[in-house]
Amino acid sequence: MPVCAFCGREIVPGTGRLYVLNSGKTLWFCSKKCRVYYLKRKRKPEKEKWTVAGRKAKERRIALLSAKAKK
Ligand SMILES: [Zn+2]
Numbered sequence: 001m002p003v004c005a006f007c008g009r010e011i012v013p014g015t016g017r018l019y020v021l022n023s024g025k026t027l028w029f030c031s032k033k034c035r036v037y038y039l040k041r042k043r044k045p046e047k048e049k050w051t052v053a054g055r056k057a058k059e060r061r062i063a064l065l066s067a068k069a070k071k
Pocket of ligand 1: 008009029030031034
C-alpha cells in the first residue's frame with residue numbers, strides 16, 4: 001500500500017491522489033489537506049503535530065529534554 005507523502009499514513013486502495021512531478025517523482029496524498037500543505041504551503045512534515053514525521057520529531061525532542069534533565 002502506498003504511504004502519504006505528507007502525513008505518512010497508509011492510503012486505502014481506491015482513495016487519495018497520485019501527483020507526478022516534472023522530474024518524474026511520484027507523490028501519493030491521502031487528502032486535500034496533505035496535498036495543499038505539501039504543494040501550496042510548502043510546509044515540512046516534521047513541523048506539523050498531526051503527521052507521523054511530526055510525532056517522531058516530538059518524541060526526539062522529549063528524549064533530548066529528559067536526557068538533559070537527568071544530568
Ligand atoms: Zn496524508
